[in-house]
Amino acid sequence: MSPEEKLVCGLEEMGLDLDPATQSRLLSYVELIQKWNQVYNLTAVRDPQKMVTQHLLDSLAVLPHIDGCRIIDVGTGPGLPGIPLALANPSLEVTLLDSNHKKTSFLRQACLELGLKNTTVVCERVEAWRPEEKYDVVISRAFSDLAEFVGLALHLCSNTGLMLAMKGVYPYEELTRLPATVVLQGVEPLKVPSLDAERHLVLLRPIKMEAMG
């Protein structure tokens, strides 16, 4: 099956109706990762078909859980999940943050070549980044354990926002070490077409400072 067919079948299975132009931009993004991977080592996944499953469909599986329009992807690497989300939903304003200069050089070029108007690339350590406005959604994939994610990135989340952590197997042990600054809203199993592995999305709600006394 070609990467194109894999994407079309996957989107159908997920019930995501993306127009042909968006599908084509998602595939162009995979091609860009492939091209830059030869020099910048952006991802260990090298096969385009596997990139469709493990990067595109995996990222898009969280789309139904994105509530609000200002979103920051912390430790985005080559733009995952931020770029597929920005491509799939142009009404999102997506900040792509990573501390690695090579990754952010790639991100700037990728956003330019893909004609993305709803992304901002930031090269900073997350704990040092102080934006003017907080975010509705702070998301990460393969970034850190839950406690560290909250410790490093909670200051970016608005009082009414959500922190979303993309995980593999149900993170029982990590959940026992959640800091008291957040409350667990839920852990949603995610179905990624053609992926023979478990995926979960952890939803964390910040505890308002005034509620803490």
Ligand SMILES: C[S@@+](CC[C@H](N)C(=O)[O-])C[C@H]1O[C@@H](n2cnc3c(N)ncnc32)[C@H](O)[C@@H]1O
């Ligand atoms: C394993 S990669 C995951 C990349 C991407 N989210 C994915 O799912 O493929 C983790 C990324 O986090 C970045 N990172 C690590 N610590 C960071 C920090 N304190 N602030 C910002 N980025 C950080 C690294 O540069 C790296 O690109």
